[in-house]
Amino acid sequence: MVKHQALVIGAGPAGLCGAIAMAENGVDVLVVDEGLEPGGQLPKQTHKFFGHEGFFASLRGFEIGKILIERARKNGVKLLLKTTVAGIYEDAIVLYNRELEKTQELKVDYILIATGASEKFISFKKNYLPGIYGAGAVQTLMNQYRTLPGKNFIIIGAGNIGLILGYQLLQAGANVKAIIEASSKVGGYAVHANKIKRMGVPIILNHTIVEAIGEEKVNGAIIAKVDASFKPIPGTEREFVVDTICLAVGLQPNVELAAQIGARIEYVPKLGGYVPYRDENMKTSLENVYIAGDLASIEEATTAMIEGYIAGYNIAQKITGKDFSEQITKMKRELVEFRKGPFSQKVREGLKHFNISFSEGGYRTKIQNNEEPVGKLRVKIECPQNIPCNPCETSCPTGAITVGENINGIPHVDYDKCIGCGICVTKCPGLAIFLIQEFEKSSIVGIPYEFELPDENEKVILLDKNGNEIGYGKVEKIVKNNRFHTHIVFLNIPKGFENDVRHFKKIVKNYEEIICRCESITRKEIEDAIEEGFTDFEELRRYLRISMGPCGGRVCRLQTLSIISEKTGIPISELDSGRYRPPSIPLSFKAILNGEDDKNE
Amino acid sequence: MKRRVLDHPILGHKTDHREEIEFFFEGEKLKAYPDDTIASALIANGIDIFGFSSSGKPRGLFCAIGKCSSCLVEVNGIPNIRACITPVKNGIKVKRQKGKGKPTW
Numbered sequence: 001m002v003k004h005q006a007l008v009i010g011a012g013p014a015g016l017c018g019a020i021a022m023a024e025n026g027v028d029v030l031v032v033d034e035g036l037e038p039g040g041q042l043p044k045q046t047h048k049f050f051g052h053e054g055f056f057a058s059l060r061g062f063e064i065g066k067i068l069i070e071r072a073r074k075n076g077v078k079l080l081l082k083t084t085v086a087g088i089y090e091d092a093i094v095l096y097n098r099e100l101e102k103t104q105e106l107k108v109d110y111i112l113i114a115t116g117a118s119e120k121f122i123s124f125k126k127n128y129l130p131g132i133y134g135a136g137a138v139q140t141l142m143n144q145y146r147t148l149p150g151k152n153f154i155i156i157g158a159g160n161i162g163l164i165l166g167y168q169l170l171q172a173g174a175n176v177k178a179i180i181e182a183s184s185k186v187g188g189y190a191v192h193a194n195k196i197k198r199m200g201v202p203i204i205l206n207h208t209i210v211e212a213i214g215e216e217k218v219n220g221a222i223i224a225k226v227d228a229s230f231k232p233i234p235g236t237e238r239e240f241v242v243d244t245i246c247l248a249v250g251l252q253p254n255v256e257l258a259a260q261i262g263a264r265i266e267y268v269p270k271l272g273g274y275v276p277y278r279d280e281n282m283k284t285s286l287e288n289v290y291i292a293g294d295l296a297s298i299e300e301a302t303t304a305m306i307e308g309y310i311a312g313y314n315i316a317q318k319i320t321g322k323d324f325s326e327q328i329t330k331m332k333r334e335l336v337e338f339r340k341g342p343f344s345q346k347v348r349e350g351l352k353h354f355n356i357s358f359s360e361g362g363y364r365t366k367i368q369n370n371e372e373p374v375g376k377l378r379v380k381i382e383c384p385q386n387i388p389c390n391p392c393e394t395s396c397p398t399g400a401i402t403v404g405e406n407i408n409g410i411p412h413v414d415y416d417k418c419i420g421c422g423i424c425v426t427k428c429p430g431l432a433i434f435l436i437q438e439f440e441k442s443s444i445v446g447i448p449y450e451f452e453l454p455d456e457n458e459k460v461i462l463l464d465k466n467g468n469e470i471g472y473g474k475v476e477k478i479v480k481n482n483r484f485h486t487h488i489v490f491l492n493i494p495k496g497f498e499n500d501v502r503h504f505k506k507i508v509k510n511y512e513e514i515i516c517r518c519e520s521i522t523r524k525e526i527e528d529a530i531e532e533g534f535t536d537f538e539e540l541r542r543y544l545r546i547s548m549g550p551c552g553g554r555v556c557r558l559q560t561l562s563i564i565s566e567k568t569g570i571p572i573s574e575l576d577s578g579r580y581r582p583p584s585i586p587l588s589f590k591a592i593l594n595g596e597d598d599k600n601e
Numbered sequence: 602m603k604r605r606v607l608d609h610p611i612l613g614h615k616t617d618h619r620e621e622i623e624f625f626f627e628g629e630k631l632k633a634y635p636d637d638t639i640a641s642a643l644i645a646n647g648i649d650i651f652g653f654s655s656s657g658k659p660r661g662l663f664c665a666i667g668k669c670s671s672c673l674v675e676v677n678g679i680p681n682i683r684a685c686i687t688p689v690k691n692g693i694k695v696k697r698q699k700g701k702g703k704p705t706w
Contacts, residue, residue: 131649133663146612146615148606
């Protein structure tokens with residue numbers, strides 16, 4: 001039997017911060033985690049986090065993970081990986097170390113459970129097929145193990161996780177065909193949605209997935225429009241040619257261990273479903289058991305860290321007998337500050353269930369629309385929602401940007417002070433700040449850019465906020481940021497489009513590969529039609545007129561079928577090769593009129 | 602290993618892997634990186650079907666963090682190994698699991 005003063009279950013942001021708070025104050029604390037590496041979901045996050053810089057805003061998730069792990073180790077936190085808490089009994093806790101293939105008994109005085117959450121699964125036809133993943137699974141494969149499970153993806157759910165996954169997939173070089181959302185609006189931050197919209201990824205609202213196509217693995221998805229009660233409307237189905245379906249339909253707290261130990265569990269949908277009861281110090285219904293993070297309520301990494309600290313200081317206070325009320329009060333104030341905004345409404349309402357109240361409001365809601373000094377190099381902030389985030393304000397060297405009293409405020413720019421340095425552009429976690437400057441004949445737009453860089457002077461296609469091509473421009477200059485990886489690409493664009501151009505793409509030669517000679521139909525047209533969901537030869541014939549010319553399909557039929565096969569992954573032998581109709585060659589009406597048939601008999 | 606993301610605008614070029622290692626899947630010799638899990642090594646090699654349910658339906662990776670038990674495989678004759686949180690090792694013999702797998706003692 002091993003003894004420790006405190007046990008933390010889960011080495012994610014909540015658990016690590018809890019352990020740090022305890023270890024800093026001399027508590028002997030053991031952290032147990034099932035994973036191969038510590039950090040919870042942080043190591044798989046390549047995007048910059050929101051919040052304030054005190055909680056690492058503007059750093060990327062995996063970098064935050066490294067800092068927390070380092071801090072925990074430095075403070076003497078003991079970390080046991082590849083180990084699962086198999087059971088919590090009255091006389092001992094049983095750990096299962098799957099590497100050594102043995103169990104071990106443990107006794108502790110206090111427990112902080114920070115087991116996080118699991119992805120929700122939803123039901124639709126053939127939802128068991130390989131090629132259907134939770135969003136987090138794809139992030140794990142792609143960002144931790146550098147493996148992409150497919151080429152063409154569809155994402156179900158436009159909350160922050162779905163939106164972030166879409167952006168990360170594009171960075172890894174995958175195609176994202178669409179993000180599907182059952183409700184009538186995007187649930188995640190507008191700035192996250194804008195990042196992928198301007199790259200041309202459609203977000204299709206009021207739709208859900210109804211079926212995965214494929215026998216052994218996914219080779220397509222059928223979506224349908226939903227009615228007001230989220231039921232699919234028959235006849236509105238659409239098909240997407242994809243090899244991977246990602247479910248980003250929400251998270252549910254991992255309450256198993258908390259329930260097992262006897263902590264009171266209640267059903268509070270606004271907090272994520274079944275959650276343990278807790279008070280404002282993160283204490284459960286049991287005197288020596290605390291919780292923090294997504295297990296307590298589905299929220300963000302910042303609030304998870306703060307809750308971890310609150311729980312950790314409370315446990316440290318009890319174990320050491322010292323007073324940490326100052327630290328606890330400070331962290332509680334942070335929580336109040338963060339949770340004032342509209343995106344915390346669900347959590348605020350959910351916490352009322354436990355008689356914990358958080359105030360709302362007190363932040364700036366007005367979007368700036370004053371006269372801008374045309375011709376001056378300046379920032380344009382497109383951050384229209386009240387989200388708890390302020391690195392633009394704290395990074396500005398001239399004090400030109402303010403978010404106001406509360407961190408949820410909408411940023412405003414004092415254009416007299418803005419010097420167009422672009423520091424905020426590279427710091428903004430939402431990539432929502434641009435640089436603009438008008439000249440006599442053309443204008444300059446500076447775009448935050450996290451993809452393979454173009455060449456200077458390269459001619460590019462300009463894209464608007466929805467990814468539509470709106471003309472041509474030239475790469476004027478690139479300001480590289482090799483430390484934080486958000487570069488600024490300055491584009492020379494036609495005057496008058498400063499507020500439209502928000503992204504660009506390389507010019508790819510249009511291939512003029514003709515497949516159907518009679519009707520002059522190109523390979524690209526066929527491929528695009530297949531992407532639109534015309535995956536059958538007869539459908540393509542009606543849509544494109546392919547094989548309806550004089551040759552009757554002799555030239556193009558097999559080629560078209562091989563393109564369908566290539567795109568859908570279905571062998572030609574299993575495809576419907578389409579009808580063969582007379583006449584087999586073109587013949588004139590005259591020939592028919594001159595025909596000899598029964599009437600001459 | 603055709604499905605790798607070796608160059609990434611944020612994570613950079615993947616250089617931290619040492620030599621490739623080899624393991625077996627259904628008798629076929631495959632390559633992996635030493636920091637792979639069994640799941641990531643299989644996916645990288647283009648293998649999506651990890652096993653079959655007791656009713657014969659194909660089954661693959663789903664959660665990748667050890668929670669859902671969709672990726673259970675047989676490793677060196679031992680069934681019910683979570684491919685997603687088990688590191689791949691040189692020479693291991695991985696097989697698709699059918700149904701619940703036979704326990705070994």
